[in-house]
Amino acid sequence: MAEQKKTVTFIIERQDSPTSAPYTQEFEIPYRPALNVVASLMEIQKNPVTKDGKKVAPVTWECNCLEKVCGACMMVINGKARQACCALIDELEQPIHLAPARTFPVIRDLLIDRSVMFESLKRVQAWVEVDGTWEVKDAPIQNPYTATTAYEISHCMTCGCCLEACPNVGPQSDFIGASPSVQAYLFNLHPLGKFDKEKRLNALMGKGGITGCGNSQNCVEVCPKNIKLTTYLAQLNRDVNKQALKNIFNK
Amino acid sequence: MINVSFYLRRLHSLCGLLLLGGVLIEHLLTNASAMGGPEVFNQGLEMMELIPAPIFLAIEICLYAVPILFHGIYGIVIALDAKNNTGSYGYSRNWKFALQRYTAWYMVAFLIWHVGYLRIYLKGIMGEHISYALVQSVLSNPAVFVLYALGMFAAIFHFCNGITTFCMTWGIAKGPRAQRVVDKMAMGLCALMCLLTLAFMFSYLA
Numbered sequence: 001m002a003e004q005k006k007t008v009t010f011i012i013e014r015q016d017s018p019t020s021a022p023y024t025q026e027f028e029i030p031y032r033p034a035l036n037v038v039a040s041l042m043e044i045q046k047n048p049v050t051k052d053g054k055k056v057a058p059v060t061w062e063c064n065c066l067e068k069v070c071g072a073c074m075m076v077i078n079g080k081a082r083q084a085c086c087a088l089i090d091e092l093e094q095p096i097h098l099a100p101a102r103t104f105p106v107i108r109d110l111l112i113d114r115s116v117m118f119e120s121l122k123r124v125q126a127w128v129e130v131d132g133t134w135e136v137k138d139a140p141i142q143n144p145y146t147a148t149t150a151y152e153i154s155h156c157m158t159c160g161c162c163l164e165a166c167p168n169v170g171p172q173s174d175f176i177g178a179s180p181s182v183q184a185y186l187f188n189l190h191p192l193g194k195f196d197k198e199k200r201l202n203a204l205m206g207k208g209g210i211t212g213c214g215n216s217q218n219c220v221e222v223c224p225k226n227i228k229l230t231t232y233l234a235q236l237n238r239d240v241n242k243q244a245l246k247n248i249f250n251k
Numbered sequence: 252m253i254n255v256s257f258y259l260r261r262l263h264s265l266c267g268l269l270l271l272g273g274v275l276i277e278h279l280l281t282n283a284s285a286m287g288g289p290e291v292f293n294q295g296l297e298m299m300e301l302i303p304a305p306i307f308l309a310i311e312i313c314l315y316a317v318p319i320l321f322h323g324i325y326g327i328v329i330a331l332d333a334k335n336n337t338g339s340y341g342y343s344r345n346w347k348f349a350l351q352r353y354t355a356w357y358m359v360a361f362l363i364w365h366v367g368y369l370r371i372y373l374k375g376i377m378g379e380h381i382s383y384a385l386v387q388s389v390l391s392n393p394a395v396f397v398l399y400a401l402g403m404f405a406a407i408f409h410f411c412n413g414i415t416t417f418c419m420t421w422g423i424a425k426g427p428r429a430q431r432v433v434d435k436m437a438m439g440l441c442a443l444m445c446l447l448t449l450a451f452m453f454s455y456l457a
Binding site: 076079080165167168170172173175202205206207209211212213214215216217218220221222228230231233234235236237238239240241244 | 336344349416421424
């Protein structure tokens with residue numbers, strides 16, 4: 001009896017340039033145990049032939065660490081935003097649909113431009129001033145309980161899942177999304193970073209800031225690092241409201 | 252920096268929960284008194300008519316018309332910021348997020364009809380006296396009855412889910428457990444208010 005060869009079928013949404021129209025192509029690759037989406041895309045790259053035998057340009061995507069740390073391979077897999085490197089074929093329903101995260105500008109195929117998030121991080125001043133603005137001396141000690149929270153938030157890899165899943169982030173709105181907002185909280189927790197707390201809260205009060213949150217809470221559902229985004233957004237809401245009262249009454 | 256959109260959003264939230272929530276509860280209680288029969292309902296309306304007309308009009312404008320117009324018009328701006336995606340992300344909170352917007356759109360149409368016909372046309376222009384008999388005649392049309400029931404359900408859901416999002420937006424319920432409890436309590440209140448609505452609406456038909 002001839003052995004039935006197991007295969008994996010992909011339906012991939014492709015796009016040749018940032019402005020051209022998207023189209024889909026179907027690919028079939030041989031199955032092997034522990035296969036994930038990135039490894040499958042590598043298989044397609046080796047032999048870029050569609051299911052109906054047409055030779056095409058290999059599918060473009062971005063990946064880097066291959067262990068859910070860098071965030072680069074975020075794409076929409078079977079309708080949900082997630083990391084391709086930890087999307088195991090065994091756990092996915094076939095045919096597997098791959099699409100770029102269209103909340104961001106598409107460069108080509110599954111490759112997107114996530115620089116808008118880095119601009120947002122600049123906007124909320126997601127860093128600690130160590131440029132000699134003030135004396136640091138010995139590094140100040142951080143409350144270990146606060147450090148646990150900071151450690152959790154610092155796992156954020158700016159992958160953009162939370163922005164892709166959020167109904168309020170996209171070309172129709174100016175909301176910066178959960179990830180950059182919550183990074184402001186991370187640096188507000190830092191013993192030196194908290195000196196600039198007011199600046200960050202005022203930045204979050206600006207256009208496209210935290211008021212853009214509509215509490216759909218998709219961010220916390222899709223976050224691959226399980227950061228309690230909605231909890232920190234609620235804390236930031238508290239802080240921003242207090243800051244607003246200060247702005248009104250203390251000046 | 253003035254941050255206009257921040258203050259508008261917060262005002263939208265306060266106005267919705269406190270003022271329009273009050274309007275909804277006032278409507279529920281007044282109409283619930285119809286279950287006591289026409290006399291009780293009409294007595295309640297007569298009590299309201301004891302308020303001198305200019306003061307009553309001022310209350311209607313300040314506590315009803317202006318908050319509804321502000322909440323409605325700015326609400327449309329907010330609703331247009333969203334691209335509902337319950338198809339891909341069918342989580343309970345995401346559904347409520349989408350429903351908050353769907354009910355809002357229904358309310359826009361419903362309120363134009365409800366206020367336009369009952370308050371502006373019948374009471375304002377025709378000088379009709381609002382009474383048990385009038386409400387009964389309006390609700391005797393089955394299509395109107397269904398559209399009114401839907402209008403009430405939409406307003407009640409929008410208000411109750413608004414309590415949950417208010418608690419998040421103002422940082423009152425922060426952790427997942429607190430938010431879950433508020434959500435469940437608000438949905439419980441929603442069910443109770445919907446049942447009360449059905450009870451008084453059917454009492455008009457009986």
